[in-house]
Amino acid sequence: MAISQVTEVIRIRSKVLAEIARMAYEDCLEKDIGNMMDTIVSEDGPRYRCCVHKERAVLRQRINLTLSQPLHVTQEEAAAGALAGKVEDMPFISVLPEACDQCPIDKYMVTDACRNCLAHNCINSCPKQAILVVQNRAYIDKTRCVECGLCKKSCQYGAIIEISRPCERVCAVKAIVAGGDRKAVIDHEKCVECGACREACPFGAIGDRSLLVQVIRQIKSGKQVYAMLAPAFAGHFGAKTRPGQLVNAIKQLGFHEVIEVAYGADIVTIKEAKEFLETVPKSRPFMTSSCCPAFVSMVEKHFPDLKDMVSSTVSPMLAAAQIIKNNNPDAVIVFIGPCIAKKSEARNHSDLVDFALTFEELAAMLTGKGIDIDTIADSGFQSAASGTGNGFACAGGVAKAVQAAVAGLEPLAAVISHNAAGLENCAEVLTQIQSGRLKANFLEGMACYGGCIGGPGGLANVRVASKLVDNFAKQSTAKNALDNGPAQTDSEKPGHWHRQSKQ
Incomplete structure (x- = not known):
């Protein structure tokens, strides 16, 4: 089978799916689900997060989402729910809170290209007086900034850049934004569940829930x-x-x-x-x-x-x-x-x-x-x-x-x-x-x-x-x-x- 651009995000997601499918077919899901932690995440690595505890917290939520169960329950409870045919009433596209924490929330940033010019167009264009000059360089006061983008447009040097999260950038219907705790939040009233944000997130922090176990259960029932x-x-x-x-x-x-x-x-x-x-x-x-x-x-x-x-x-x-x-x-x-x-x-x-x-x-x-x-x-x-x-x-x-x-x-x-x-x-x-x-x-x-x-x-x-x-x-x-x-x-x-x- 040919798979295009196999990233670590895809490898982990595929490994979780395949291991859960194996256990569902072998009738050992509820008994062995806890072993997945040691199989996929160990003290020896590989390490993608700050520590093994963070790795396991993210994996726990990924497993539960794969089983279509609440993110907060234990793996054993999630496995039992999936085998019983239960499906959590939740959207198919969800953010894994434990995984979403590494994207900057500041939308506009002043780069080293700033020359502290005499015109100060950025300062003059800001409706909230959020731009100051600190150490011979423009500085954006985030407590005042409303992210209108006028400073970026007015800077003739192009020294102010706009940074957007990958998930926000690809969402054509503007259904995903950064919340106050820096974690992505999906507005499901706007979301059309196309999955573009899942593909764009480089940290694997957005996933789609699966009904794989429930399907295997139907097959095994005859x-x-x-x-x-x-x-x-x-x-x-x-x-x-x-x-x-x-x-x-x-x-x-x-x-x-x-x-x-x-x-x-x-x-x-x-x-x-x-x-x-x-x-x-x-x-x-x-x-x-x-x-x-x-x-x-x-x-x-x-x-x-x-x-x-x-x-x-x-x-x-x-x-x-x-x-x-x-x-x-x-x-x-x-x-x-x-x-x-x-x-x-x-x-x-x-x-x-x-x-x-x-x-x-x-x-x-x-x-x-x-x-x-x-x-x-x-x-x-x-x-x-x-x-x-x-x-x-x-x-x-x-x-x-x-x-x-x-x-x-x-x-x-x-x-x-x-x-x-x-x-x-x-x-x-x-x-x-x-x-x-x-x-x-x-x-x-x-x-x-x-x-x-x-x-x-x-x-x-x-x-x-x-x-x-x-x-x-x-x-x-x-x-x-x-x-x-x-x-x-x-x-x-x-x-x-x-x-x-x-x-």
Whole structure:
């Protein structure tokens, strides 16, 4: 398996996940959970914090978050709760308080470039008189500073710099700030759980809670547990790993069946194309995609006046789950992909999807059970989805699929599509379309750069993964959704095909 930029943060997170998965499979989680402290953190190091006690405090919170249990309980209590199927009512993205303590809180700083010039533009521009000259150099009095940034703008030397925490800097919706105790605080009323802050934090102080143990518990209970693989799966487990090998490896984990979410993408493509033809421009000037839960959440929370522009069609994950439920109402359904936001979407649609895991968590399950994909036989897997359905994983893929379907349904219809990847870009494009500066009547919005393939729960470099997905998509028998007869038939069956806004 190919993993891009393996940092110490990723190593520790993967080790915790794999060890917990191993103990869950071997039925020794509650008994041996306490041993993880000595296994991962010892007096001999390696040391990332000030002392072994700090290391263990951080690890304790990381373990509890992985078990989806309260951060303050003991490891034994957390293990017992996870095995009992309990899940703490908490957001999927959380700050580990013990780990978050090493980022500076001062936003503006005077550097050695300050020459104590005669103009003193910084002093004159400050509305709070927070800048003084101390030892022949400007000094910012933090008790008066309101961090307006006027001093930085006025300094002709560029001697005043702005410092922002990595987590704050990457949050497009400004949902994370430094609290009074220097620890990051997430405003969950603004947060869309995209996971960008988790990836940006160099101290591993932000994590996503996992339902890995709860999934293994369902498998070991003998229930028919279905794995739904996101379209990005073809690009995240290495160029030498064949899809058939991955599918067989997942079945060795105990999953009853493996279903492609890309098949659900074909259904969504057909329905979104019909929705576009029915509503644009008759009842709305443009329509956006609805497959990315973080993008949809951003529109609903931060662009509420545009929420009616979002497609009413469910995401490919929910469409694929509906097909499974139609055939097996008692199925336990687990989505597996590179997306963290899918965890909250699954929580909000628990009638269809029981759990959501990332590729990182799937890799940990394989490691924990001692399964090496490279040694698994290739079953000669053939995708049930079209080429454009598999292309949903990459930026521009949804727009391409919908445009092809619209052209097939009504050749004279004019689709002016645009795709935006990254929430900042999505916000900018939404504003431009709304103001008329950008002419587009269909927008594909993706929270992650590169599209779903670039999700924070992935394993591979975006560029390499995109190429692998593209190669896999070209092998599909059906070129686009309208060529996929079974998907067209399933799209006409009864089911929950319309998403419900959470606002």
